[in-house]
Amino acid sequence: MEIRPLHNEEDYRAALAKVSVLVDLDPEQGTPEGDELEVLGVLVERYEQERFPLERPDPIEAIRFRMEQGGLSVTDMKPYIGPANRVYEVLSGARPLSLAMIRRLHEGLHIPAEVLIGVA
Template identity: 35%
Template sequence: MDIRPIKTEADYDWALQEIAVYFEHEPAEGTEAAARFDVLSALIEYYERRHWSIDSPADPVDVIQFFMEQNGFTQADLARLLGSRSRASEILNRRRRLTMEQVSMLHRSWKIPAQALLPPVSVAA
């Protein structure tokens, strides 16, 4: 697994390029590619928190709701995208978290930055 620490902006740019492929072709759970995605996500999150700390990252549901409001989308539009009215309701009511497949779908279809849809990762400094 080709992974390295992110210590510089060049390392950070490399990591972003490496992870981008997984948003186009989501790896299957339990594969080495899925593990690599998880590790890259954690490394990127850790680097971003240390270098561009934001006190309170946006909640993924807030991001979706803001996007829907700004673009005139309804819960029915989200349900069509996710394939289920109940799933859309569960997500918008915070009873269910987004899966990586749903993050990827929202990123591809609505062009919402995938990182804005990922839950905050707790990394001890």
């Protein structure tokens, strides 16, 4: 097992190919192949995080996505945001989310609080 850091796209692609082979083998943890898969997985994940960082979604887009995902209407959002006019204000960006709204959206719809707060 020769494992080294992933410095470029070529290293990354070679590691992905090896990971694919190992995944197909479905090795047991603690075996040489299992250890190699685990270490390569960590290296690939680190490379991807550094080269292809994911931006956090906009809080309003996250709410809209959850509404679409769950088939929720403005009426369904009243327990989390308030009266319909307030829901429309929030969704249009005219009104910021309050701490209470963030808590209710997080607890009720499981939208990550970090996304709702807009923390990077």
